[in-house]
Amino acid sequence: MQIVPSSTLFFALSVGLFAAAPVATVTSTGAFELHGATVKIEGVPSWPMMVGDDIRTTNAAAIIEFRDGSRVTLGEKSRAKVEKGEDGLVLRLLSGAMRFTIAPDSALKAFNNDKPIAAPAGIPTTATTNGRVMVPNLEPRRPPPPPVSN
Numbered sequence: 001m002q003i004v005p006s007s008t009l010f011f012a013l014s015v016g017l018f019a020a021a022p023v024a025t026v027t028s029t030g031a032f033e034l035h036g037a038t039v040k041i042e043g044v045p046s047w048p049m050m051v052g053d054d055i056r057t058t059n060a061a062a063i064i065e066f067r068d069g070s071r072v073t074l075g076e077k078s079r080a081k082v083e084k085g086e087d088g089l090v091l092r093l094l095s096g097a098m099r100f101t102i103a104p105d106s107a108l109k110a111f112n113n114d115k116p117i118a119a120p121a122g123i124p125t126t127a128t129t130n131g132r133v134m135v136p137n138l139e140p141r142r143p144p145p146p147p148v149s150n
Contacts, residue, residue, distance in 0.1 A: 022048035023067060023082060023089055030060025030076075051089065054081045057096070064091075069103030085109055093117075097128040 025046040026032070032039055033056040039047055046065075049055065055062060056079040064072040064080075066089070074080055078096020082089060088107025091100070101124045102108050110117040112127045119125040 020050050023051055024049040024064050026055060026062050026064050028057065028060050028062040030058060032057045032060070032062050049082060051082055051084045054079065054094075066103070066106070066108060068106045068108065070101065070106050070108045071103075072098055072100040074098045093127050093129060095129050097126065099124060099126045101125070 026034065026039075026049050027046045028039075028041055031041060033054075034047060034049065035053045049064060055064070055074060057074050057076050059076055061076050061078075062074045064074060066072075072080070072091060075097035078098060079094040080098060081092045081094060083092060084090070085107075088109065090109050090111060091098075092111045092113065094113065100110060100119065102110070102119050102121045104121045106121060110119050110125070110127065112129060117125065117127050
């Protein structure tokens with residue numbers, strides 16, 4: 001029986017746990033939850049998003065940019081999850097609203113809970129879980145301009 005040094009074992013476990021590559025990045029002008037942890041935006045321009053991550057916005061929208069160029073604006077007080085599908089990634093809107101544009105040649109599929117959303121590539125599409133089409137507060141708030149000094 002061979003004994004493996006603890007540092008080698010720790011390294012092997014660390015590589016296995018963190019081997020998943022980010023599939024998207026998230027930016028927001030306000031705090032949001034990613035995989036159950038509150039993310040404060042101060043000092044960090046974007047956060048990586050992995051398959052299996054669940055995102056919940058609070059008082060500001062969040063922009064999710066996928067590596068293939070697909071872009072999602074998740075409205076404030078909304079929740080979505082990125083999952084692995086049969087043919088690629090799945091973005092599942094769980095509550096609230098989102099506006100998204102699927103990049104050409106993307107395998108990303110969008111769902112409203114369990115219902116697929118027909119979204120042609122390159123065409124902005126809006127989805128809500130309450131069935132309304134007019135969705136306020138989907139655009140992220142922009143910070144006020146800095147004061148002008150003389």
